[in-house]
Amino acid sequence: MIRLHCLHAHPSNQSYIEEVFGDTDIELHHMVDSSFIERATKDPDFNPHKQQTYAINKLMKEDEADIILLTCTQYIAALGDQQHLFKQPIVPIDEPLFELICQIKGPLQIVFSNPNTVEGTMKRLESYAKEYGKQIDAEVMVMEDVFHLCLNGDMQDYEELIKKQLRRCMKKSGDICVMQLSMVHAAQQMKEETGVPIIHPLSPLKQFVHQTISALKE
Structure with a gap:
């Protein structure tokens, strides 16, 4: 095993x-x-x-x-x-996600809820894309002052704010990707509610x- x-x-x-x-x-x-x-x-x-x-x-x-x-x-x-x-x-956990992102054709909205992870993750994504000769048409969206809810265990309020942001994203064209595990359930709920698939680390x-x-x- x-x-x-x-x-x-x-x-x-x-x-x-x-x-x-x-x-x-x-x-x-x-x-x-x-x-x-x-x-x-x-x-x-x-x-x-x-x-x-x-x-x-x-x-x-x-x-x-x-x-x-x-x-x-x-x-x-x-x-x-x-x-x-x-x-x-x-x-x-983000490496298979990078691989999936690099397969996407067209615009992509990348959403973060933890500002502290943005710089390191995007540097790694850019490096990964360059290594494999891929071009990414991505817009990065960073949610401010929400991640503390997750850290404090206020998951219902946290996920409602994530879903609110995802609804805004859905008004634009292109695929949507949430970059953190803590955002997965909100992404899954939005797919159930709207039928719009949202890419996530899982x-x-x-x-x-x-x-x-x-x-x-x-």
């Missing part, structure tokens, strides 16, 4: 991954490291180099994992291009992980 270790910055992310892999024979192990985000946002001495060292040391301890899934985009940005240091594949994740597992077995 494949052991998939999932590193989260917030415990709420666990349920999203359980939804995706609950009907598979993958053995899930969850780790929550909320201290990383707290230090990254409040401690000026916790610079990018220290963040990378912290992330590497943390992940090195997961030696029983066959695959490691990172659901925190700030953690992903901190790790950078150091995935080669690990014996097992490291799957940043959309391509299951297939991507199964492809990674297949590669491991070869």
